[in-house]
Amino acid sequence: MTGLRALVMPKMGLSMTEGMVARWHKAPGETVAAGEEIADIETSKITATYESPAAGTLRRQVLAPGVMVPVGALIGVIDDGTADDAAIDAFIAAQQAAFVPAAEAASAPAAMRVETEIGPIQALEAGPEDAPPLLLIHGFGGDLGNWMFLQPLLAARFRTIAIDLPGHGGSTKTLAGANIAELARAVAALARARGLGHVHLVGHSLGGAVALMLAPESLSLTLISPVGFGPEINMDYVSGFIAARRARDMQAVLGMLFADPTLIGREMVDAVLRYKRLDGVAAALEAIAAANFANGRQNTSLRESLAAVRVPVLVAWGEADRIIPAAHADALPASVQVARFPETGHMAHMERAADLAQRIIAMAAS
The missing domain is CATH 3.40.50.1820 (Alpha/Beta hydrolase fold, catalytic domain)
Known part of the structure; x- marks a missing residue:
């Protein structure tokens, strides 16, 4: 699974604790460059673009548009081209099993x-x-x-x-x-x-x-x-x-x-x-x-x-x-x-x- 990279719900603000994918810019099977816009992420205040942290092929859109999830939750998987479907399924299961939402109280400093x-x-x-x-x-x-x-x-x-x-x-x-x-x-x-x-x-x-x-x-x-x-x-x-x-x-x-x-x-x-x-x-x-x-x-x-x-x-x-x-x-x-x-x-x-x-x-x- 070394060629797999998790895409997670980004923390796009000091007070952000959850968000959702408003729209995917890439479909499964399409290549993506590091820093390329891959999705629009919607918070309660504003929608912003999510830039891919790595280059590769978008293999899975784990999170469907419109579903709210905590910051850090798995939303997609990028592959360098070496993993089969079974390896990706196992990677997704492991990521989701290990995910623990961050405590909200410690998530943001106060003004x-x-x-x-x-x-x-x-x-x-x-x-x-x-x-x-x-x-x-x-x-x-x-x-x-x-x-x-x-x-x-x-x-x-x-x-x-x-x-x-x-x-x-x-x-x-x-x-x-x-x-x-x-x-x-x-x-x-x-x-x-x-x-x-x-x-x-x-x-x-x-x-x-x-x-x-x-x-x-x-x-x-x-x-x-x-x-x-x-x-x-x-x-x-x-x-x-x-x-x-x-x-x-x-x-x-x-x-x-x-x-x-x-x-x-x-x-x-x-x-x-x-x-x-x-x-x-x-x-x-x-x-x-x-x-x-x-x-x-x-x-x-x-x-x-x-x-x-x-x-x-x-x-x-x-x-x-x-x-x-x-x-x-x-x-x-x-x-x-x-x-x-x-x-x-x-x-x-x-x-x-x-x-x-x-x-x-x-x-x-x-």
Whole structure:
């Protein structure tokens, strides 16, 4: 059975305990390359692609679409071409007999509220405390849950800290200021409170601009579809996010973030609507939008700042981004690495988490 490889339900988020195959991309008997998309995995929040951990031939689809199973459960078998059906049957039986679901209580770290001089900031830490620190900064309307796929991949190499910006998630809704510089001040306050020193920074959209503001305190920068590289922005998303009150409306708004809007689950929609009902959220979102996207344009230009950055910089963009044009990644300084992802929208860290994680780890190692 040495040529057989188990495909198991992947853990695609720190809090994920179960999932199901929404669709197989490969049929039994088809060859698959390592890293090739082999199935769509659906969680309660979102659907994401599962990349094959090995090359070979898909011999069995053990799990039929639509059946929910625990993380780690066998879903398929890949073969290098040497096993017969009897060997595969025995391999499946052995895998299923040996499988024990992980205890839910130990499956995910809990978010914490960190007191800082600008107010409480919610953060979620994962990874070894003695590893290099890496901060994850979400975009407008997001929260630390946006890193549900990327953070576990990075936590194997870094002490990762995903935060909620002021006005978002579980952080303070009182804003001393709503522009990028003030948001960066809040991130710096969180870093001091946690004793982080210089950190690797990963920022998405508005969070990308915040990360770039903090470049002097960084070890490396990863900017995902960042604000600040051009004037255009899709205000239908910004204003629609602020205005949406019903699930159907929010589903349509959140759908703009992805190349495939059907990836969004009802739980994600409901979670965003619950957040928007919190006291102070509406005013905070309106203030942030007014400070950074007045007159339907990006008000901050940070493109020139890249030339002065003295640490490795990776700019990642989905070619199907409907919020900020992927053309904003053109003509950047030669020192900046640029990764463009086809068939990917504004959320490359959710749609292409594995590829992006590999690039971040390689850049940080440099």
